[in-house]
Amino acid sequence: MPILHSEAPFNKEKRVFPNTISLLVDGWPTPIVRLETESNDKREVWAKLEFYNAFSKSVKDRPVWNMLIKALEAGSLSDTLEEATSGNVGIALACLSNIFGLKFTAYVPKPTPRTTEILLRILGANVVRTGYQMIDRHFWIEVSEHARRIGATNLNQFENDANFEIHYETTAREIIEQLESIGRTPDFVIAGIGTSGHIAAISKRLKERYGDRVKIIGVQPAPGSTIPGIKRVEAGPKWLSMVKVDKIIDISWKEAVEGVIEVAHKEGILIGLSSGAVFQAYKKLSENNGVFVLIFPDDGFKYVEHFEKYLKLCGKEGD
Numbered sequence: 211m212p213i214l215h216s217e218a219p220f221n222k223e224k225r226v227f228p229n230t231i232s233l234l235v236d237g238w239p240t241p242i243v244r245l246e247t248e249s250n251d252k253r254e255v256w257a258k259l260e261f262y263n264a265f266s267k268s269v270k271d272r273p274v275w276n277m278l279i280k281a282l283e284a285g286s287l288s289d290t291l292e293e294a295t296s297g298n299v300g301i302a303l304a305c306l307s308n309i310f311g312l313k314f315t316a317y318v319p320k321p322t323p324r325t326t327e328i329l330l331r332i333l334g335a336n337v338v339r340t341g342y343q344m345i346d347r348h349f350w351i352e353v354s355e356h357a358r359r360i361g362a363t364n365l366n367q368f369e370n371d372a373n374f375e376i377h378y379e380t381t382a383r384e385i386i387e388q389l390e391s392i393g394r395t396p397d398f399v400i401a402g403i404g405t406s407g408h409i410a411a412i413s414k415r416l417k418e419r420y421g422d423r424v425k426i427i428g429v430q431p432a433p434g435s436t437i438p439g440i441k442r443v444e445a446g447p448k449w450l451s452m453v454k455v456d457k458i459i460d461i462s463w464k465e466a467v468e469g470v471i472e473v474a475h476k477e478g479i480l481i482g483l484s485s486g487a488v489f490q491a492y493k494k495l496s497e498n499n500g501v502f503v504l505i506f507p508d509d510g511f512k513y514v515e516h517f518e519k520y521l522k523l524c525g526k527e528g529d
Contacts, residue, residue: 220232220236222236230264230309231309233264234263234264234265234271234275235275237262237263237264238380238384239380239384239387239388240258240259240260240262240263240384241258241259241262242256242257242258242259242384242385242388242389242503243256243257243259244256245257245473245476245477245504246477247476247477248476248492248496248502252499253496253498253499253500253501253502254394254500254501254502255492255502255504256389256394256501256502256503256504257503257504257505257506258381258384258385258503258504258505258506259479259506260381260505260506260507260508261481261482261506261507261508261509265301265302265305265306266298266299266301266302266305266508267508267509267511268298268301268302268482268507268508268509269298269381269408269505269507269508270298270299270301270302270367270507270508271302272376272377272380272381272408273299273367273370273372273373273376273377273405273407274299274302274303274306274365274367275302275306275376276372276373276375276376277365277367277370277372277373278306278310278365279372280370280372281363281365286363287310287312287363288361288362288363289311289312289313290312290313290314290315290360290361290362290363291303291307291312291313291314291315291357291362291363291364291365292314292315292317292353292356292357292360292362292363292364293314293315293316293317293353293364293365293366293367294317294318294345294349294350294352294353294368295316295317295318295345295367296318296319296322296326296344296345296438296439297318297322297323297326297438297439297512298439298507298508298512299367300316300318300326300330300335301326301329301330301333303316303335303365304316304329304330304333304334304335305333307334307335308333308334313336314334314335314336315335315336315337315338315362316330316335316336316337316338317338317340317349317353318330318337318338318339318340319339319340319342319343319344319345319349320339320340320341320342320343321343321344321436322339323438323512323513323515323516324515325512325513325514325515326512327339329512344436344441345368345441346445347368347445347446350366350368354366367405367407368405368447368448369448373405373407373449374407374410374411374448374449375411376407376411377407377408377410377411377412378411378414378415381408381411381412381505382411382412382414382415382416383415385399385412385416385503386415386416386419389501389503394501395420395423395424395501396416396420396424396501396502396503397423397424397425397498397499397500397501397502398424398425398427398492398495398498398500398501398502398503399412399413399416399424399425399426399427399502399503399505400427400429400488400491400492400495400502400503400504400505401426401427401428401429401488401505402428402429402430402437402439402440402484402487402488402505402507403428403429403430403440403441403442403443403447403450403458404439404440404441404447404484405447405448405449406447406448406449406450407449408505408507409426409428409450409455409505410447410449410450410452410453411449412426412505413426413453413454413455414452414453417453417454422454422456425456425457426453426454426455426456427455427456427457427458427459427491427495428443428450428455428457428458428459429458429459429461429484429487429488429491430442430443430458430459430460430461431460431461431462431463431487432460432461432462432463432465433460434462435461435462435463435464435466436463437461437463437466437483437484437487438482438483438484438513438516439482439483439484439507439508440484440487443458459491459494459495461487461490461491463483463516464520464523465486465487465490466483466484466486466487466490467483467486467516467517467520468486468490469481469485469486469487469488469489469490469493470482470483470485470486470489470510470513470517471486472486472489473485473486473489474510479509480509480510480511481506481508481509481510482506482507482508482509482510482512482513483510483513483516484507484508485504485505485506485507485508485509485510488504488505488506488507489504489506492504
């Protein structure tokens with residue numbers, strides 16, 4: 211097991227960390243940055259950069275960390291983990307399994323990018339590519355039941371309240387504290403809908419703080435589109451029904467990629483597809499004034515295959 215508390219030298223201000231676990235938990239808050247090209251005297255647009263998390267370079271480091279710690283504290287953490295994942299949760303679990311000295315098997319949907327599988331294998335995970343086209347309830351229940359039969363731990367990101375809890379205690383609190391430190395309060399917060407852990411926790415905490423003056427906007431794939439990391443509400447994410455989401459916006463796969471490209475060209479940062487979808491949802495609301503917060507869950511480096519597909523479809527390959 212990792213050393214969670216260390217007497218080794220540590221100086222957060224100077225970015226000196228005693229171990230790699232500290233890189234995550236002492237690395238919070240992740241940055242929030244003003245998008246200058248989208249901001250003017252009536253509108254400010256801020257992006258919460260979750261790819262500054264240390265392991266998967268994504269927002270998923272937070273719930274994976276908390277789920278592991280809760281299982282450890284409860285005495286339910288075995289030496290083997292099994293989880294249904296399409297990417298970032300698997301990468302975060304693979305990294306943390308190495309630190310905790312655990313064996314990890316990732317069950318992934320059939321369309322999972324080859325890049326993700328390679329990264330998981332490099333990190334030492336066993337990868338089982340299933341026949342499922344996406345992660346749905348049948349998929350994760352099957353994985354959970356298999357884990358139970360062999361005595362492995364299934365953290366189950368889709369049902370585990372440690373997912374919601376960590377976003378309420380960290381992600382949502384960080385947004386409030388970061389904005390208030392510069393005299394701002396949010397009018398719109400835009401986030402993708404996946405397990406619903408982070409959008410639901412943000413809605414609960416920010417509406418407790420600001421009431422309905424803050425509007426929570428959810429982003430889902432348009433019918434017929436698949437965007438890594440987000441799902442349609444028909445999938446029944448656990449925590450979404452427990453909070454108020456003021457509006458849900460559909461974004462197509464093509465729009466998401468074009469959102470990635472626009473942010474890269476305007477701001478010089480390479481965001482992931484769900485982040486591109488969040489940016490495009492913001493654009494559909496950009497006639498509104500006020501303070502916008504866009505949750506960018508990860509960066510673009512895992513999605514080269516998607517970008518290659520887009521370039522081929524647009525006849526731009528090799529340009």
